[in-house]
Amino acid sequence: MRNGIFHVAKEEGSDEVLGVACWLRPQRADQPPSWRDWFEDWRLWFNQIGMNLWYGRGGLNVKRYWIWKEAQSKAQSAVWTDPRGYYFLNIMVVVPKAQGRGIGRLMMETVTNQADAENMNCYLESSRDVPNMQIYECFGFKFAKELECDDDGTAIKLFAMVREPRAIPETN
Ligand SMILES: CC(C)(COP(=O)(O)OP(=O)(O)OC[C@H]1O[C@@H](n2cnc3c(N)ncnc32)[C@H](O)[C@@H]1OP(=O)(O)O)[C@@H](O)C(=O)NCCC(=O)NCCS
DSSP, rough: OOSEEEEEEOOOOOOOOEEEEEEOOOOOOTSOOOOHHHHHHHHHHHHHHHHHHHOTTTTTOOHHHHHHHHHHHHHHHHHOOTTTTTTEEEEEEEEEGTTHHHHHHHHHHHHHHHHHHHTTEEEEEEETTHHHHHHHHHHHHEEEEEEEEETTTTTEEEEEEEEEEOOOOOOO
């Protein structure tokens, strides 16, 4: 996946991965995906098939993937009002032993600072309300909509949150 923004957190001098974040860049609502994005989507799709054939499916439940995509599409149509698009935090995780040390903030602010500089909104879907929503509120995200993903009675909830850009103080 080359059209995303990836950050990998490591301790200086060590190769141990402590956290990862993956963002999708804003996509204008009135513009079709670029050829590059289109090509990257298909490249990812073929790669995924290759991985499944080589390593096995790895427990991926395709039906549930599409249930999530449908709930996401409904939520985004209701919540995404800015036609310029949103920086979408697709994945952020810090390994348990390194949580609470500011790694999440470092990875988060690398992109939210850029969003502020460009006056752009950010968006995420939290898989848990407690404590994650409170953590994301520290970064300026606000709860926007609940997504329900229901697979014949087995349901989970996701919490869509939006962050508006913060004004950057002018320097004289
Ligand atoms: C959510 C997560 C990525 C945050 O990363 P982190 O490195 O632990 O976060 P930080 O140490 O940078 O803390 C960020 C802010 O959240 C606050 N915070 C951290 N843990 C908290 C908790 N359990 N409850 C409330 N606030 C919390 C911190 O005080 C900090 O705010 P501050 O800088 O204003 O003091 C990480 O905890 C995680 O990976 N959790 C499990 C996986 C997960 O749920 N991923 C997200 C899926 S939606």
